[in-house]
Amino acid sequence: MSVSPVTQLTQFISAYSSGNKHYLVLGKNKKTDDLPNYTIVNKSPEFISEYAFHRFKEFKDLLEQNDNDESTNTGEESNQYQKVCQEAAAIIYADFKKEYADLPLYRRIFHGFMTALGLRHSKNEVEAAYQSVQQTLYGFQPEVKLGGNLKLSQEEIDQRVQQHRNPQNKDYNKSKITKGPLEQIFNQKLLENKELMEASTPQECALLKAKLKEEACEYVYDNNLPACIEAGYYDPAIIPYDIEKLLGPLPDLKKPILNSEHLNRHLKIEVDHYRKDGKLSEAQAHRLLEDAIQVAKIYKEAFPDKSNRDVFFFVRDLVRIATYQEYYDKAAFTGSDHGSKHIHNNILGSLALNNGMKQGKDYTIKDQFIEELVHFYHDIGYSVGLASTDFECCRDHPLIGAKMIEENRDYFLHYLDETSYRTLHECVLCHAIMRPNLSAGESENDVHLNMVRAVTSISDACAATYDRKTQEFWEQPRALVALSRLKSFLVLFPEYGKKMGDDIVKGPWEGYDDNNPIDVMAYDVYLNTCSELYGMVDEYNIPEDKKTLFKNAISGQFNAFTANITLGQYGGVLAGLEAIPNENKGEGEPDYIPQLSLAPSIAYGVLRDLFGKDQANAAFKKLVEEFNGDMAEIEAHLNDVANSLEKGKKTQDRKITTGVAHFKLLGRFVETPKVPHAQKLESNLRTAMGEIHAVFKGQTLTLQERAAVMKKVEEWTKSYDEITGKPPFSEFAAQTLTPIFYFPKQGDLSKPLPAVVNSLESLSGLVKKENLDRDDLLAIRNLVALILMSDAEYEFIRGKEGIRRGELRGQLEKIVKGEE
């Protein structure tokens, strides 16, 4: 019967400790029959004979095999293994200490022992292995946990988590902070500093504004946030327990982590667990593991005295934080991704900025480490229950996240130090305030607070384009097409934008009129878009609980605003971020200037032609405005570049300095990174744009041109005097309408449907009618919109279930003829 490896080792150690020679085949220098007399021969510990080394090595191999085969890794064996390791360490340590009190010598011996087992490769890892073995005395749970300072019963925990996820009081409007007292205090400070700002350079002005806003933020954090927590809107302190509720309790660490390889392997096991559980997709798991390994590596460099075990526990918590955020990001259409995609791209952005600087002078490894922590923690505030239904709560997320960090101060002090904790807290609290001051500033305990603030806020501010910002849900072609349907309707009928705002999720807007066919059509378009999105979710290959979250987000938050914001992200790509030395640096100005490399996306042309340049340029505009720049300076160049690209021609890159940043506008499409997710995203975008373009390619007027006509119709209806009948519709028709209609030429294949012809005839009747009333004006307006749409466009916008075009026309004609 084979003996288990654990038992083998137990026996071996037991024999060794009793000096039983049967288990010790001695090497070149045989011992006498007396008790072992340990000597060092050729710098190797003699008592560890070749046989012993060989046996330990075999044992190590067997253990590694067992590591990979989870089915043999029983709890009992794990406990036994722990005890055996402790005993082995104790024996070796005690024995050597008896004879060799000189600890460095001990470490050299331990070094040899570990080398033989192939378990270490560096002095630091010897130290870490020694510490880890020693620390096994405390067991395999973290000494300090997130949420550990709260001493609550399980019942109290459950109650608070429930309240945090489903606050009873949902009327946050009166208590909102960012768009409430924070904005007021900031505006007051701007007024007080108006003269100073007017006398400052743009750089100085931007820095001053950031400083004033930070002061306002810190004030409301102390004075307004506590009341919101007290009122039960959210409970930042309970977040760690909510994480535990979602992801399960922290699993025991079954084995000591002796080196980086072990560490990374354990992190992979952790990430894989959430992937298999459905909490993370393949792409999310891939990104998160990459970031976790990177953070662990840099943690060890920044805090070399931390054991591998502590590193693992701390980074494991980051993995859980990110997975938790990824999960609850599904529950809200906040306009941006706040999960692994965002964290990953922020980290890349920070690294890119640091890359252009001098390590040691401008930043340290510790700075880089804290930057990455900031990116993991900064958006945890979006995960609260209220954020899935209230956008004002979303705006307050930095305050909520900072509070969670404050509530876990002891935890962060254990794993970091006071300076790092303070820096992390401040950067999370103020991360939504872009501080464009890429200068090292003062250093405390190897941390440059100013640089960390600047790098993290700039990196976060750059999340404006679809490759970095768009939530996973909106990356699907079907979702994009659905958004375009809604947007197309809103281009022609912009007044419905406000009507389909936040409250549309509760039902039709105030003043909705069943007898107004366009009101009916508008609501139909909205409902059909939602229906299309629900259908997409049903077909998604994800766990049911995630599907429920998505559906809740649609039913609770999807509106016209979502369509505008999301489509706006697709116009551009952020190809690069750098820190460029500030060559003309004046006093008080930053050492480096951020440079953003931007390019139009493959969707730019379609977005511009269909929805206008404002929609196509939205992502660029957001970025430029973040850095206090002037979009007009960028727009002209952007237009040139886009026009050339449409004709298949590349142009020269252009560098424009505006506000506090340089913008490098690339004259080519950016090659998609050879990463599965990015490739898939581009493929989805092409599919969606192709489908949308196919609908609108046959139009006689672009949507923008039609929107311009509709605007003139509105202006005319508003100026029309029912008593005098002036200005007459005929004048409007001649000025605006009749010039734009196209007379088919010989050979033209265009075949306007009878509905169009009839609509035109109705319009003719209206032209002759004197003294139009309000119903006539509405009918005119709606008939014009109907005429201007091709049949394909109408079908696309209306969706499968909405009112048919002929039926709609009929209803409008009844109004015209006075039959309604």
Next chain:
Amino acid sequence: METRNVKEMDSVEAQKSTFIALVKEVNAIPGVVISVSEEREDSQRDALAFIVDSIYLQFKENNWQLVLEQLPFKIHSWNTPPDAFKATSSLLEFIRHLFEFRMLDLLKEPDLSDENKAYIEALSQLYLASIESNLKNAKPGHPVFFGGISRSLLPEWYLEKYY
């Protein structure tokens, strides 16, 4: 009034020259201002190009030069003495006549589908109704809006701004 020797110009040059002359005459009508250089679309300016093009098409087999040469004089006569209502309403009536003629030509095109035919008729009706209403609503002493011609009926030299 300026004289031009249209006979010596080719057809496009002649049309462009006539167009410029018409603009000049129309600008003499009180309350009417048309610019040839302004980028912004101007439906009344379009209508003048339509007149020139329609006359050319009607008479291109027979003395088109002569007829083009006379057009500016025609407008001049409507505006002598200067009278905004009389000049512009006469101009609009003239345009209506040319438009109806053009529609007849369009509807005679071979292989015109029934749908396109119905569409042309409906569009024409819309435009003609607009003219009728504008004339009816016009006030003495004030110019009548004489724009409204579809841009699809305008000549290439005008659309490309080669004037």
